Amino acid sequence: xxxxxTAKARRGMVALTVAAGLAVGVAGCGGSAGNDKKPYTxxxxxxxxxxxxxxxxxxxxxxxxELKGSDGLLLQITSVQRDSGGFVTVNGxxxxxxxxxxxxxxxxxxxxxEITKNGPSLGGATLxxxxxxxxxxxxxxxxxxxxxxxxxxxxxxxxxxxxxxQFPSPPTDTTEVTLQLPTLSSATIKISG
Numbered sequence: 001x002x003x004x005x006t007a008k009a010r011r012g013m014v015a016l017t018v019a020a021g022l023a024v025g026v027a028g029c030g031g032s033a034g035n036d037k038k039p040y041t042x043x044x045x046x047x048x049x050x051x052x053x054x055x056x057x058x059x060x061x062x063x064x065x066e067l068k069g070s071d072g073l074l075l076q077i078t079s080v081q082r083d084s085g086g087f088v089t090v091n092g093x094x095x096x097x098x099x100x101x102x103x104x105x106x107x108x109x110x111x112x113x114e115i116t117k118n119g120p121s122l123g124g125a126t127l128x129x130x131x132x133x134x135x136x137x138x139x140x141x142x143x144x145x146x147x148x149x150x151x152x153x154x155x156x157x158x159x160x161x162x163x164x165x166q167f168p169s170p171p172t173d174t175t176e177v178t179l180q181l182p183t184l185s186s187a188t189i190k191i192s193g
Contacts, residue, residue, distance in 0.1 A: 063092070065187035067179065069105070072098020073155075075163070075184055082169055082193035087139070088127065090165045090179060090189070096155035104152040107182040114144045121150040122165050128178040128186075129170045136167045136177075 063076035077092040096102040109116050110124025115138070123146035127136040139147040149163040170177060170191070180186045 065179065065189050067181060067184040067187050069184040071102050072096055072157075073102055073105070073184070075181065077179065077187065077189055080189045080191050082172070082191050086169045088136075088167045088169045088177075088191055090125075090127075090167070092163055093160045094149075094152070094155065094163045095160040096157055099157055101157065102155045104155065105183045108152070108184075109146075110138075110182065114140065115146045118145045119150055120152040121146050122148040122152070122163060122181065123150075124182045125165045125167075126180045127167050127170070128180060129174050130178065131174055131176075132170060134170065136170065139166050139168060 063078055064080060065077040067075040067077070069075075074095045074097050075092050076095065077090060079089075079091045081089050081091075083089060094104070104120060106116075106120060108124050109119075109121050112123070115121065115123035123138050125138050125148065128134075129136065141147060147166040149161075149165070152161075155161060175191050176188055177191065178186050178188050
């Protein structure tokens with residue numbers, strides 16, 4: 001029963017993220033996409049929507065950072081946005097630059113039981129604030145699910161997938177952090193907003 005619930009929750013989260021991203025992307029063309037006081041999933045989706053207009057503006061041609069993994073796995077960071085609610089949302093594209101199909105490494109989920117029991121995700125991601133000497137882990141909802149893209153499985157050669165990760169916000173005077181994910185290289189990224 002719990003596996004069925006997890007699969008339904010995963011499908012629901014992906015569907016919600018896609019639908020909200022499309023809705024916010026359309027709304028973002030005419031005005032501000034940021035609203036105050038939304039639940040976690042809405043905040044994540046609305047922040048993901050902020051990266052929606054980026055490809056239209058040509059920003060996707062120049063990612064803020066690239067984290068490389070084995071077998072052609074590439075994570076391109078497209079935005080790092082601080083939100084007034086105390087979150088930092090990192091948006092990007094997970095891409096298979098390799099010649100064949102690529103199974104997304106399970107290590108990207110990290111090794112915390114609470115996160116791994118919710119299926120494959122980017123739950124192992126951390127932001128490191130060298131200045132403040134702190135490490136920030138992916139946020140979780142009240143049921144322990146990571147506030148990041150979930151349901152990752154296989155990418156075909158050349159295929160890409162939009163992804164997001166949400167973290168607690170470092171202090172406002174911290175503008176640079178290092179993004180780390182298991183099995184990928186790390187990269188320094190600048191927080192905007």
